[in-house]
Amino acid sequence: MIGRALRHPSFVLGLAITLLVLGVAFLATFWTPHDATAMRISARLRPPSATNWLGTDQFGRDVLSMLMMGARNALLVGVVAVGIGLSIGVALGMMAATREGSLADEAIMRLCDFTFAFPAVLTAILILTFLGPGLVNAILAIGIFNIPVFARIARGASLQVMARDYIRAAQAAGRSTFGILHRHVLPNIRGILIVQASVQFALAILAEAGLSYLGIGTQPPNPSWGRMLNDSQTFLAQAPYLAIFPGAAIALAVLGFNLLGDGLRDVLDPKSKER
Amino acid sequence: MFAFLARRLATLLTTLAVAAILIFAVTEILPGDPAAAMLGLTATPETVAALRAELGLDAPAFVRFFGWIAGFFTGDLGISYAYRVPVAGLIAERLPVTLPLAIMASLFASILGITLGALAASRANSLVDSALMAGAQVGLAIPNFWFGILMVLLFSITLGWFPAGGFPGWETGFFKGLQALFLPAIALALPQGAVLARLTRTAVLEALGEDFVRTARAKGLTRGQTLRRHVLRNAMVPVITMLALQFSFLITGTIIIENVFALPGLGRLIFQSVGGHDLVTVKSLVMIYVGAVILVNALVDIAYGLIDPRLRFGRGVGR
Numbered sequence: 001m002i003g004r005a006l007r008h009p010s011f012v013l014g015l016a017i018t019l020l021v022l023g024v025a026f027l028a029t030f031w032t033p034h035d036a037t038a039m040r041i042s043a044r045l046r047p048p049s050a051t052n053w054l055g056t057d058q059f060g061r062d063v064l065s066m067l068m069m070g071a072r073n074a075l076l077v078g079v080v081a082v083g084i085g086l087s088i089g090v091a092l093g094m095m096a097a098t099r100e101g102s103l104a105d106e107a108i109m110r111l112c113d114f115t116f117a118f119p120a121v122l123t124a125i126l127i128l129t130f131l132g133p134g135l136v137n138a139i140l141a142i143g144i145f146n147i148p149v150f151a152r153i154a155r156g157a158s159l160q161v162m163a164r165d166y167i168r169a170a171q172a173a174g175r176s177t178f179g180i181l182h183r184h185v186l187p188n189i190r191g192i193l194i195v196q197a198s199v200q201f202a203l204a205i206l207a208e209a210g211l212s213y214l215g216i217g218t219q220p221p222n223p224s225w226g227r228m229l230n231d232s233q234t235f236l237a238q239a240p241y242l243a244i245f246p247g248a249a250i251a252l253a254v255l256g257f258n259l260l261g262d263g264l265r266d267v268l269d270p271k272s273k274e275r
Numbered sequence: 276m277f278a279f280l281a282r283r284l285a286t287l288l289t290t291l292a293v294a295a296i297l298i299f300a301v302t303e304i305l306p307g308d309p310a311a312a313m314l315g316l317t318a319t320p321e322t323v324a325a326l327r328a329e330l331g332l333d334a335p336a337f338v339r340f341f342g343w344i345a346g347f348f349t350g351d352l353g354i355s356y357a358y359r360v361p362v363a364g365l366i367a368e369r370l371p372v373t374l375p376l377a378i379m380a381s382l383f384a385s386i387l388g389i390t391l392g393a394l395a396a397s398r399a400n401s402l403v404d405s406a407l408m409a410g411a412q413v414g415l416a417i418p419n420f421w422f423g424i425l426m427v428l429l430f431s432i433t434l435g436w437f438p439a440g441g442f443p444g445w446e447t448g449f450f451k452g453l454q455a456l457f458l459p460a461i462a463l464a465l466p467q468g469a470v471l472a473r474l475t476r477t478a479v480l481e482a483l484g485e486d487f488v489r490t491a492r493a494k495g496l497t498r499g500q501t502l503r504r505h506v507l508r509n510a511m512v513p514v515i516t517m518l519a520l521q522f523s524f525l526i527t528g529t530i531i532i533e534n535v536f537a538l539p540g541l542g543r544l545i546f547q548s549v550g551g552h553d554l555v556t557v558k559s560l561v562m563i564y565v566g567a568v569i570l571v572n573a574l575v576d577i578a579y580g581l582i583d584p585r586l587r588f589g590r591g592v593g594r
Contacts, residue, residue, distance in 0.1 A: 010412075113290075114290065114293060114294075117290055117294065117565065117568060117569045117572060118294070118565055118568075119523050119524075119526065119527040119564060119565065119568055120527070121527040121528075121530060121531070122527050122530065122545070122561060122564055122565070125530070125545075125546065125549055126301060126549070126557075126561065129549045129550075129552075129557075130301070130305065202416070206418055209418055210418065210420065210531050213418075213420055213531065213534075214530075214531060214534060214546060226418075229418075229420065229421060229424065232424070233424060233535070236424070236427065236428055236432060236439075237432050240428050240432075243421075243424045243425070243428060244425070246421075247417075247418065247421030247424065247425065250418050250421065251413070251416045251417045251418065251421065252416075254415075254416040254417075254418075255412065255413060255415075255416035258412060258415060258416055259412065262412075
């Protein structure tokens with residue numbers, strides 16, 4: 001499977017971009033060219049140069065250092081928001097699958113339908129208005145919308161697996177429902193969950209960027225790509241580079257996770273490629 | 276047929292009712308005292324009491340709830356706290372910006388997505404196909420608000436072809452209005468167009484493999500004729516469904532895009548009202564947005580059932 005994956009162009013490109021973003025975020029934990037939050041008004045709005053490779057913003061902060069710290073931020077959002085969706089959603093979905101047709105199953109699935117009816121960005125804005133703006137609340141607001149996505153997928157995939165003979169054999173051998181889900185169902189639906197996780201990861205990064213652009217996501221002085229884009233608009237004519245780099249960073253990270261997801265889908269489920 | 280429609284209608288009404296209760300609870304019950312929440316920490320007890328009286332908060336919650344719902348039919352949605360004018364008037368004033376914007380964006384997305392998707396499918400596995408699909412992948416990754424900013428940079432600041440933001444109003448001329456909405460509509464359309472292009476390609480490829488295509492070619496139709504008359508028509512069902520379902524992303528996209536281009540539409544109003552704690556306006560606006568999404572999804576479901584009778588007995592689209 002690894003051999004097939006490494007011959008798949010989207011997978012390789014997606015993996016390379018994702019590793020680059022991960023690497024930059026990891027590096028930013030120890031080192032950035034300058035202090036990402038240090039303001040130097042005397043050096044404000046400097047175009048890219050040898051000292052500040054990607055220039056400085058309206059407060060004289062180094063754009064490259066801010067972008068690097070922003071990568072950490074974006075990944076944190078992705079990891080926690082998808083983590084919330086995966087842990088709660090998969091548990092709910094598998095539980096619904098074991099009780100197919102029951103009241104609990106019906107209730108969980110209708111709740112998922114209902115969440116889908118609510119426009120995510122709008123609800124996130126509402127949630128952030130009540131919980132107050134900030135990174136943690138933004139992650140929560142984004143994470144909540146991942147729950148029904150994973151619940152539906154986990155339920156559908158679990159039902160398919162549970163119709164197989166070896167599940168009946170395990171039941172006959174006296175294994176508990178939890179044991180069957182843990183030992184037989186989960187390993188068999190792992191692939192589809194990983195693929196969806198990488199897609200949701202990309203969506204979470206986009207959502208956080210959008211919320212931060214609106215000023216209700218990550219709060220200053222913590223650098224965030226979306227917020228940098230918002231700030232850049234005031235100086236668009238003067239310092240266009242301020243708008244170009246953060247947006248390119250968002251697009252690159254999202255592209256990386258999307259390609260990785262596409263590649264993984266083809267590798268884990270070769271039939272999907274023919275479709 | 277009748278049973279199917281009745282069931283869908285019942286689901287639609289239930290979903291709308293639950294949504295309304297939830298929105299009412301979030302804006303009027305969860306904050307404790309909405310008047311205090313709107314006025315902030317510095318408010319004196321007298322001003323809070325005055326606002327409570329103005330909003331009629333002393334009435335029981337269920338009376339206020341039904342009064343609010345009735346307002347959607349009578350056109351009385353209360354007075355906006357931030358703007359001091361009727362909410363219904365505010366909405367009527369902003370709708371002529373958001374509605375044309377959403378329609379233009381849908382139009383651009385469908386033209387872009389369907390044309391490029393069909394082109395990619397008709398040249399499947401060629402260089403053109405690969406380039407188009409790579410383009411769609413990039414289109415999906417680019418945040419629409421960044422695309423908007425880049426277009427302002429190029430077409431407004433550098434070339435001066437379009438205004439950088441704002442809306443002059445339709446009374447200054449139809450063309451001027453269209454010009455102000457053009458870049459925002461393109462920005463909104465980009466990700467939707469990319470999704471549609473990918474879907475159209477898949478749907479066309481699937482239809483190309485069907486027997487009727489071989490029959491059409493065998494009876495002497497050219498490749499182009501077969502594509503136009505038989506393939507595209509069959510491939511359009513999932514594409515149109517997706518277009519309708521994308522509506523949800525599109526209208527929430529207006530919240531961000533109207534902020535990028537400083538357009539005085541519903542999206543910007545909702546954001547400003549949330550920021551200004553104008554719960555009176557927020558409540559009705561959110562209901563309108565959510566209601567529109569629920570309605571469109573239900574219509575798609577019903578249309579699907581009418582087109583394909585097998586779906587009438589299932590649980591609907593995508594389940």
